[in-house]
Amino acid sequence: MNKILITLLFSVLTIFPAFAAESVTLLRPAQVFDGEDMHPGWIVLVRGDSILYAGSADDMPEVDIDQTLDLGGETLLPGLIEGHSHILLHPYNETVWNDQVLKESEAERVARAVNHVRDSLLAGVTTMRDLGSEGAGYADVGVRDAINKGVIPGPRLLVAGKAIVATGSYGPKGFHEGVDVPLGAETADGYDDLVRVVRSQIGRNIDFVKVYADYRWGPNGTASATFTQAELETIVEITQSSGRPVVAHASTAEAMKRAILAGIETIEHGDGATAEVYKLMVRNNVALCPTLAAGDAISQYGGWNKGVDPDPPRIQNKKKSFKAALDAGVTICFGGDVGVYPHGDNVRELEMMVDYGMPAGDVLRSATSVNADLFHIDKKVGRVRAGLLADLLAVNGDPTENISALRNVRLVMKDGIIYRQE
Numbered sequence: 001m002n003k004i005l006i007t008l009l010f011s012v013l014t015i016f017p018a019f020a021a022e023s024v025t026l027l028r029p030a031q032v033f034d035g036e037d038m039h040p041g042w043i044v045l046v047r048g049d050s051i052l053y054a055g056s057a058d059d060m061p062e063v064d065i066d067q068t069l070d071l072g073g074e075t076l077l078p079g080l081i082e083g084h085s086h087i088l089l090h091p092y093n094e095t096v097w098n099d100q101v102l103k104e105s106e107a108e109r110v111a112r113a114v115n116h117v118r119d120s121l122l123a124g125v126t127t128m129r130d131l132g133s134e135g136a137g138y139a140d141v142g143v144r145d146a147i148n149k150g151v152i153p154g155p156r157l158l159v160a161g162k163a164i165v166a167t168g169s170y171g172p173k174g175f176h177e178g179v180d181v182p183l184g185a186e187t188a189d190g191y192d193d194l195v196r197v198v199r200s201q202i203g204r205n206i207d208f209v210k211v212y213a214d215y216r217w218g219p220n221g222t223a224s225a226t227f228t229q230a231e232l233e234t235i236v237e238i239t240q241s242s243g244r245p246v247v248a249h250a251s252t253a254e255a256m257k258r259a260i261l262a263g264i265e266t267i268e269h270g271d272g273a274t275a276e277v278y279k280l281m282v283r284n285n286v287a288l289c290p291t292l293a294a295g296d297a298i299s300q301y302g303g304w305n306k307g308v309d310p311d312p313p314r315i316q317n318k319k320k321s322f323k324a325a326l327d328a329g330v331t332i333c334f335g336g337d338v339g340v341y342p343h344g345d346n347v348r349e350l351e352m353m354v355d356y357g358m359p360a361g362d363v364l365r366s367a368t369s370v371n372a373d374l375f376h377i378d379k380k381v382g383r384v385r386a387g388l389l390a391d392l393l394a395v396n397g398d399p400t401e402n403i404s405a406l407r408n409v410r411l412v413m414k415d416g417i418i419y420r421q422e
C-alpha cells in the first residue's frame with residue numbers, strides 16, 4: 001500500500017475514533033507467536049484498541065464480529081519493540097554525525113524524524129526507545145507527544161531527551177578554543193551540577209535518563225571512563241526519585257562496571273565487556289543492548305566490503321563479546337542503534353543477532369516480551385494477550401525459523417488501528 005493511502009487511512013480513523021473504539025476484528029493467522037511461544041491455530045480478537053481474546057478458536061467468546069482478516073500462511077506476533085533508536089539522526093553515509101549536529105536546523109531534523117517514525121511503524125515497530133536527540137534538544141519529546149495525539153503516525157516512543165555527558169568528553173570536537181560549538185548532549189559534572197541537570201531533564205518529561213559512562217576521549221581517541229562512581233550514583237539516585245530509570249552508553253569494562261554498580265538498567269553497546277562484567281550484569285539484572293548493526297554499518301562506511309573482505313578487528317571482537325554475553329546468560333535487549341543505518345531497516349539487528357549465534361526464537365522474544373519487561377511496559381504491550389493493547393504484526397512465513405520473514409510484512413496494527421495491510 002502506498003504511503004498516501006496509509007496516511008489517508010490514518011486520518012479517517014483519527015477523525016472517527018468512536019468507530020475504531022467499538023469495532024471488533026477477528027484475525028485468523030496460521031499461527032500466533034505470543035511473545036514467548038508459537039501457537040499454531042490460535043485466533044485473535046481485537047476490540048477497540050485492545051486484545052479481547054487470543055487462543056484456540058474453540059474457546060472464543062461470543063461477540064459480534066465487524067471484520068475478519070484471513071491471514072492464512074502468516075504468523076501473527078506482537079509489534080516489535082526497538083530498544084535503541086535515534087529518530088533525529090539519519091545514516092552517517094548520507095551525512096556524517098558532526099554535520100548533522102552542527103549544520104542541520106532543528107526544523108530539518110524534526111522533518112526527517114517525522115519520516116523516520118513513519119518508516120519504523122510501517123516496518124512493524126510499534127514501540128521504540130529513543131536514546132538521545134543528539135543535539136536536537138527535546139525534539140524527541142515533541143515527536144513522541146505528536147504521535148500520541150494522533151498528529152503523525154509512528155511507534156509509541158520512550159525518549160531520553162538530551163542525554164548527559166561529562167565536560168570535555170563528547171563531540172563535535174576539534175575546534176579552536178574560541179569557537180563555541182553546540183554539543184550532541186548536555187554536560188554536567190559533580191554533585192550540584194548533576195542534580196540540577198538531571199532534574200531539569202526530568203522536568204521536560206523525558207521517559208528515562210541516558211548517561212555516557214565512557215566515550216572516545218582517551219589517548220589517541222580510545223574509549224575511556226568519564227563519570228566517577230559517585231557521579232553515576234548521583235545521576236541514578238536523582239532519576240530514580242522521579243520514578244524513572246537510567247541507562248548507560250558504555251563500551252569499556254571499567255565504565256560498564258561503574259554503571260552497573262550505580263544501578264543503571266541497560267548497557268548500550270558493551271563491546272569491551274569481560275567475563276567478570278557479564279557476571280556482574282547477570283547478578284544485578286542489567287541487560288545488554290548490543291547494537292550489532294551499528295558497528296557493522298560504521299565498518300562498512302569506513303570501507304569494509306562485507307562478505308568479500310575478512311572481518312575487521314572491530315567485528316571479530318563484537319562477535320566474540322556477543323557470544324560471551326549469551327554464554328554468560330546476560331539478558332539481551334533488541335537495540336540496534338537505528339539511525340546510524342536507515343530507519344525502517346530495524347530487522348537488520350535481529351538478523352545479525354541470529355548471525356552472531358542467538359537462536360531465532362530467543363531473538364524474537366528479545367524484540368517483544370523481553371524488551372517490554374525491560375522497559376516496564378509489559379502491562380501494555382509486548383505480548384499477544386487479552387487485555388493488552390492491540391499492537392500486532394503479521395508476516396509471511398515463520399520468523400522463529402527464518403528471522404528474515406519479519407521483512408515480509410503483511411499487516412501492522414497499533415492501538416487496534418491498521419496502518420499497513422497488504
Ligand SMILES: [Zn+2]
Nearest residue numbers: 084086131337
Ligand atoms: Zn545510540
